[in-house]
Amino acid sequence: MGVLSVDHLLGIKYIDKNDIQLIFETADHFKEVINRPIKKVPSLRDFTIANIFFENSTRTKLSFELAEKRLSADIVNFSAGQSSVKKGETLVDTVNNILSMKVDMVVMRHPNPGAGVFLSNHINASIVNAGDGAHEHPTQALLDSYSIREKLGEVGGKKVVVVGDVLHSRVALSNIFALQKQGAEVMLCGPKTLIPKHIHKLGVQVEQDLKKALHWCDVANMLRVQNERMDVSYFPSTREYSQQYQLNKNLLDSLDKEIVVMHPGPINRGVEITSDVADSEHSIILNQVENGVAIRMAVIYLLASKIKK
Numbered sequence: 001m002g003v004l005s006v007d008h009l010l011g012i013k014y015i016d017k018n019d020i021q022l023i024f025e026t027a028d029h030f031k032e033v034i035n036r037p038i039k040k041v042p043s044l045r046d047f048t049i050a051n052i053f054f055e056n057s058t059r060t061k062l063s064f065e066l067a068e069k070r071l072s073a074d075i076v077n078f079s080a081g082q083s084s085v086k087k088g089e090t091l092v093d094t095v096n097n098i099l100s101m102k103v104d105m106v107v108m109r110h111p112n113p114g115a116g117v118f119l120s121n122h123i124n125a126s127i128v129n130a131g132d133g134a135h136e137h138p139t140q141a142l143l144d145s146y147s148i149r150e151k152l153g154e155v156g157g158k159k160v161v162v163v164g165d166v167l168h169s170r171v172a173l174s175n176i177f178a179l180q181k182q183g184a185e186v187m188l189c190g191p192k193t194l195i196p197k198h199i200h201k202l203g204v205q206v207e208q209d210l211k212k213a214l215h216w217c218d219v220a221n222m223l224r225v226q227n228e229r230m231d232v233s234y235f236p237s238t239r240e241y242s243q244q245y246q247l248n249k250n251l252l253d254s255l256d257k258e259i260v261v262m263h264p265g266p267i268n269r270g271v272e273i274t275s276d277v278a279d280s281e282h283s284i285i286l287n288q289v290e291n292g293v294a295i296r297m298a299v300i301y302l303l304a305s306k307i308k309k
């Protein structure tokens with residue numbers, strides 16, 4: 001069994017292709033485990049994990065909890081909902097709480113970019129970033145690539161377009177890093193106001209026209225319009241956004257090929273994607289959710305095996 005090159009999963013930026021490969025091979029094993037009648041392994045008995053969520057989450061939180069339970073870890077949960085406390089105070093507080101709980105690993109979602117890196121420098125536990133502001137969401141990108149690999153055989157050489165609100169999306173940045181490290185080509189598509197200005201420096205193509213982007217790609221990863229992160233208007237109206245950037249059946253049917261449709265959830269049905277597309281045979285959205293548990297089991301298991309008890 002291989003070993004990860006890192007002690008924390010803070011972002012895809014910090015891991016390499018071999019790490020990704022190792023996580024996928026380990027996830028293959030756990031995917032088989034969670035499809036057995038008894039979905040549990042005793043690997044992490046005597047291991048304690050704190051799930052600390054300073055931002056709302058449905059599937060990511062559930063997915064981490066399930067992954068931890070299926071590895072037989074002890075878990076404690078802390079949700080601060082839409083906490084408005086300032087970064088410094090919050091994290092120092094968090095650090096002290098965690099230290100006194102004697103946990104081995106912390107899974108954290110936080111509105112501030114870099115929160116995981118900060119924590120990893122201040123406490124003696126393994127940190128998994130479950131989303132830090134608009135920065136990174138590494139386990140989401142891993143489960144996205146894993147789902148592409150499952151559907152298309154491999155990620156290398158594939159063309160993936162990430163569509164929509166790239167500006168506010170940690171899923172987009174982690175996907176860019178993950179896909180490029182595996183040799184895929186990445187394109188971003190959305191209104192100019194929602195594509196970060198200098199993003200082409202990361203070696204991605206930028207396309208404003210959704211139809212052209214769809215003709216180019218093998219996979220379309222549709223992002224949610226993150227209204228809660230918008231302090232000003234980035235497009236005239238939701239209706240206008242949908243007219244230009246919604247993936248609907250007409251658009252899919254107008255292509256001369258089949259593409260794979262993805263979405264990290266939660267979906268705004270009728271805004272960035274229509275229901276008939278989200279629920280169609282092109283969509284692997286629910287496979288992504290299923291694979292999320294196996295990927296998180298793999299990440300936690302591999303990081304835990306680096307901690308000397």
Ligand code: NCD
Binds near residue numbers: 224
């Ligand atoms: C994403 C997130 O929270 O970054 N969702 C998720 O983790 N599945 C994307 C989003 O909120 O739109």
